[in-house]
Amino acid sequence: MKFIKLLFAEAGDDRLKLLLISILPGIVMAVVIALVTTVSNNDSAQNLHIVALGFFTLGCATVLFTMNRALNAMTMLVSGFLDRKRLAIAQQVRGLNLTSFERIGSTRINEAVGRDLQTIDETAPAVVALIFFVMQLVASALYIGYLSILAFAVTLIFLGAATYFYRRSYVDAEELWKEATASESAFRVSLDHLLAGFREVKLNTGRGEDLFVNHIVPRSHSVEKLKVASGRGFNRGQTLSDVFFYALMGAIVFAIPHYLSDTSIPGKITLVIVFSSGAIGSIIRTLPMVARANVAVENLERLDQDLATARGALPDSGAQREARLAEGLNARALTYSYVDPAGGPGFAIGPCDFDLAAGETVFIVGGNGSGKSTFIKLLTALYEPDGGVLRWDGRPVSAANVEAYRGLFTVIFSDFHLFDRLYGIEEVDPDQLQRLLKEMRLEDKVSFEGGRFSTTDLSSGQRKRLAMIVARLENRPICIFDEWAADQDPDFRKYYYETLLPQLKAEGRTVIAITHDDRYFHVADKIVWMEEGRIVRVGRGA
Template sequence: MTAAPAPDRQSLRAMLILLRPYRLRLSLAMLAGIVSGFAMTALLATISTAIGGQASAGLAHLLLAYCGAGLLAIAASVISDLGTNAVGQRLVADLRCGLSEQILHAPIDQLERYRLHRLQTVLNGDIDMISMFAFNVAPLSAALAITLGCLAWLAWLAPLAFLIACACLILSALVQSRVRDKGIAGFERARDDEDRLQHSFNALALGAKELRLDRPRRLALFTDEIRATAQRIRHTQMGAIGYYALGRSAGSLLFFGMIAVLLSWRDTGFASGAVLGSFVLILLYVKGPIDQLIGTLPVIHRAQIAFGRIADLSRRFHSAESDLLTPPHEQATPAFIGRISLRNASYRFTEDRPDHRNGFTLGPVDLDIPQGRITFITGDNGSGKTTLLKILLGLYLPQNGALELDGMPVTDANRDDYRQLFASVLSDFHLFRQITGNPTETQARHAAELLDLLGLTGKVAIREDAFSTTDLSTGQRKRLAFVQACVTGRPVLVFDEWAADQDPAFRHLFYTRLLPDLRRDGRTLIVISHDDRYFHIADQRLHMSAGRIVTTEHADTIRQEGLQA
């Protein structure tokens, strides 16, 4: 059996794949950096030749060479910096847009499994780390060129001393390779802790009211989660960088020891004093670029980890749907004239769910949602009502069986068109400021009428096709979401326990006026409800238990039961 690639190799492969679209511009920027580095080496060699009196050319020629090398070094450095900046800015912008597009295309169940705090860390921390890496490419190229150029000059200047220097550098590289793995392991642990810390930050912001009322929970969150995780990240990062610092110090010790050995051989005659002096000065100069290369290793390795996390996100969010950002005029919302159906459909949650629904199975389910009717879905908490709703909405894909519209299967090719039939207010809804994506005057007038009907006039106004505020109570936010859903004009409206946060007057309005009015307008309504006193409003009621539809009641039976109650 073939062993899986090591994580660092996978990250390196991911980094190379993500950088592939920028390889030409990046190569040109790196080439300019290399030219700048070699020009600096030529500048140093010219100075060394002039000081050592080894030049056969006159002073005028040396000054001309000095000026030419200096101008070339400056010009190439500017080109390299500008090129790297352009690549870096474009890389970061493309990553942000590309990841946003992948999130828009991601299967909803995968998105829920990945969790918000992990997304935030990738979109913020990992992209920032890649940005830092990108802006270091030009200086690294120049430092590498200077190092190689100086080594070549040293080889010409004193071959024997050069061999000693090479032996020292090889030994230093071996030391660096030993500490590298420990450093990368530390960065990996710190990156995992950053996910946990972001989760705690979300709890800190979103649970501010609950934390203010609960001293033990407040202290536990801050002490056991935020402070402990922050300190653990600090110690882990310090330890990882400490390994690099230890390796760098060991390399410096070897470097200065080598210089001491060379100076002790001054009187042995293996090189003249002038040559040895130039050799040592060049060695001391090249130590700066070498230290720069070594000092940037933590940035490179942390960027490598970031590239790996982004590649993992892309792999997890792979979707068979590729047209979710197609302009509206190229899309076609299908006609809905009969029914929405599930045929022997089932869905099972995987074992890595963060919401404790591991292993829960919905189905098999067979049902029909007739056009222009009100369907209630009822059942205890955890019976599978919301999961069923997400399958009907085309958000979850049934793992077995089929979802059908008017007898035709909903597939990857038409699933997003099918979703455009729906407008919904789910239990975990997000309220947008805009009325709709591109509201018409008719929709704006309809929204204003509904605001008045739902008691929101004076609290919310419509300005520039958007609501003036969404900073409202939970019940008011749900009413505002109801307005958004209605004005879209979608033929199917879905409400997940919409009335649960409403006071009795608006709950009564919802069941006795709003739903019947929408049905008279030809809308199809799917409602999750626990309000048994209003069940008689429905044309069909599906009762669920343990992931199955256990009873299906139609209008006559429901209304008869309502009269008896």
């Protein structure tokens, strides 16, 4: 089983110690059961019972102590694994380019860190119990063999048959659980659309009806159907195992005594089997949990493989801090094509030629779907171009300097994320921050205390203003704003174009603004028009 192999692989040099401390309680418990069966069938002197009581007490104490040690060891092992795995996934994500990140998807990463790691965390203690009960059964079977070879042979036949039929049901049920997990992932994607697009759904009942009826409902029903089928498979295996167990008990009680000379042996064996019934039931209840953990491990392995394949060099914040723009940027024959999930061609950009001089203010305009935002992702090296070349101060942008190149830009995307802290900004001037809050008319809404903003629960326009404050504090050479003024009131929109952008230019910043506001084109030094993924015209602004 992949899950159990993973745990003992994670134990490293301590795997033998972990195995021994997990095995010992089951063996000792079998000895305690043997002791109980012996005493219950013995009419000898009272002092013998006192000695047996001492061994019984010692055995129980040993079981409790070693089980506690095994559980603690497993808890430490799994906690360490989860910590390393969470950090490893986060580190691998940091090394992805945007194309790879979008292909893998945040939903899949969230499921791995949430659902799959949680499944492993919840199942790990059950492995200690599984080993305990298995060893108890093995040791009890050996004790039955000591009492009677015939009874031992019959026990092995019945237990072997029970294991075989349960295993067949277990394999089928595990495959169904894998399908259920995949269906659940698809359901979560649909549910994410409902949550992320809540406003759009409320405004378009047809969209909401289609999403709910044709995607959310059938996917939810699919999860239910597959989980029920998987559960029935596990339950069927348990029922078959119970059939063989009861048949074994009947054979021991009614058939075996006819072939034994010692009439006390069937009673002892029956008592051992009764004790073992609890172990068998616990094993059967534990195996479905292990099956789910196996699926979680497989999901993590596939994600790890995809992340490792797509992973690039880790970001170098030191190189980004040193980024400077002396002359400007140039793009020649830049192209990029999206690939749809089926592998076919999607929307394409380019070939595009573009020149940006240091200190220049450029407006990029065009209709929706013209490729403006995608072009910005190419220009900032978030997307790796399919063809063409980017030059920074005359030098080609390559893998060797791409991290430093990205350090030129501070960007407020149309779908930007607003962080609650000024991550990456080591020193913050409180007076400058307060002045910027006042300029953005946020001094009564937001304060900066304890290294974080008091709130980010703001209107869309206010969130963009707070993002602008962060962008200005980053103090990078090139500022890119994607439809920043779209959510601002007329007064603040005018302030943005006629005061803020000229102020950034006066500070020596190079500005690229994606906009539709033709009344303010005079603010730009240059205007770039885009249509259908291509730059069709470049004109002067002011």
